[in-house]
Amino acid sequence: MNIPQIQISTTDIKMDYNITKPFQRIQQPKANLQISQPAATLEINTTNARLDINMDQMWRDLGMKPTGEMIKEYAQMGRQESLSGISRRVSEGNQMMRSAGKGQGRGTIQNIAKQNHGPERAGPYNIKFIPSIGSVKVNITPGTTDVNITRNAPKIDVQVNKPQMDFTYGKVSGKMVVRPDVQIDVRG
Known part of the structure; x- marks a missing residue:
C-alpha cells in the first residue's frame, strides 16, 4: 500500500x-x-619676675654703715668712753685721797699706773663670720606668662562641575536578501 x-x-x-x-x-x-588656612592668633602676656636683695645688714657687719648711723654710733661710743674716763679719774682721785699722808708717797701713783697700763689679758678667742649668716635677705617674686591661642578654622570653597556627556544613538538597518519560503509537496 502506498501511503501518500x-x-x-x-x-x-x-x-x-x-x-x-x-x-x-x-x-x-x-x-x-x-x-586657605588663616593663621592662629597667638597672644602672650608676661609679668617680669622681681628679685629684691637687701644687703644692709651685711654692710653693717662689715663696718660700712650709713653716715648718719655711724655718726650716732661714734657719738655714743665717745660719750661712753668719756664717762668711763671720768669715773676712772674719780676712782683714782679717791684712791690717792685715801692713801695720802699714810707714808705711801709714790707707791699709790705706781699702783694706779700698773692698773692702767699693765699687761692686758687676752680675751676669749672665737671665730666670727663676717658677714653674719643670714645677713643678706633675698626675696623673689616670680613672673607669670599667659598664653592665649585663638584657632581660626580653615576656609574651604568647593565648586562641583557637572559631568559632560556626549551620546550618539546607535542604528540598525537591514534589508531582506532572501525571502522566507515554505513549500509543501504531497508524494505518493
Whole structure:
C-alpha cells in the first residue's frame, strides 16, 4: 500500500544588517577647590619676675654703715668712753685721797699706773663670720606668662562641575536578501 507522504521544505530568511554602534563619552571635570588656612592668633602676656636683695645688714657687719648711723654710733661710743674716763679719774682721785699722808708717797701713783697700763689679758678667742649668716635677705617674686591661642578654622570653597556627556544613538538597518519560503509537496 502506498501511503501518500507530505514533504515540506523551507527556505530561511536571510537579512543583511547594517549596524551603527552607539557612542557614549562621559567626562567629569575636576571640582574647583580653594582652601586657605588663616593663621592662629597667638597672644602672650608676661609679668617680669622681681628679685629684691637687701644687703644692709651685711654692710653693717662689715663696718660700712650709713653716715648718719655711724655718726650716732661714734657719738655714743665717745660719750661712753668719756664717762668711763671720768669715773676712772674719780676712782683714782679717791684712791690717792685715801692713801695720802699714810707714808705711801709714790707707791699709790705706781699702783694706779700698773692698773692702767699693765699687761692686758687676752680675751676669749672665737671665730666670727663676717658677714653674719643670714645677713643678706633675698626675696623673689616670680613672673607669670599667659598664653592665649585663638584657632581660626580653615576656609574651604568647593565648586562641583557637572559631568559632560556626549551620546550618539546607535542604528540598525537591514534589508531582506532572501525571502522566507515554505513549500509543501504531497508524494505518493
